[in-house]
Amino acid sequence: MSIPVKAILEQKGRDVVTVGPETTLNEAAATLNKYRIGAVVVVGKDSKIVGIFTERDVVTAIAKHGTAALEQSVSSLMTPEVFRCREETTVNELMGVMTERRFRHVPVENHGKLVGIISIGDVVKQRIREVELETEQIIAYIAG
Template identity: 65%
Template sequence: MSASVKSILEEKGRNVVTVGPSVTLAEAAKVLYENKIGAVVVVGMEGRIVGIFTERDVVTAIGRNGPEGMGQPVSTVMTANVYRCSEEATINDLMEVMSSRRFRHVPVEKAGKLCGIISIGDVVKSRIREIELEAEHIKAYIAG
């Protein structure tokens, strides 16, 4: 039985670093750096998700426009069509989607509003815990 997104959020917390769509790329990059994270969720009115901005987006913007592009709004390079999940999603489902679509962060929504974020690191940690627990059960069964 795969753990749910809700169980991970209850353990790690529901804090999500966000920025508005008009923040510059330079400001968003500084937020990533200061928080030691790989992505920020871009939110609009009423905390609704309008995009996600990642380290890759910084590299893409510099590669495309040079350093002078860092003054443009984050909305010009963010991913606007954001894959999101609910708290009920299983880690196995999320792992499959993240690897097939090649992204490392998934915002979590509840009633249309942002309530957390799951990274590939969270997914890996959860799977490792599941496997370790399974191994302990097997050892106990064999020793039993």
């Protein structure tokens, strides 16, 4: 049985590091480094998601534009089409989408409001917990 994303957020917390669209690549990279994360959600007015900016976007921007990219805004470099999930989305569903579409970070929305972010690491940790629990249950059944 796969648990909903909401359960992961309740365990790890709902904090999401965000930046505005006018943030420069240099500032966004410093934010990624400061928080030791792989992505920031780009939010516009009313805290609505307008994009996601990842480590991969940093590499792509520097490869295309060289050091001049450091002063460009994330709005010109980010991934504007952001896949989102809901709190009710199951870990198995999310794992399938993340694997198929090669995402490592997925913002979580509730009624159009950003309420968290799930990384592939969060999904893997949860799957490991589920497998360990299943193993314990099988051992208890066999021993009982």
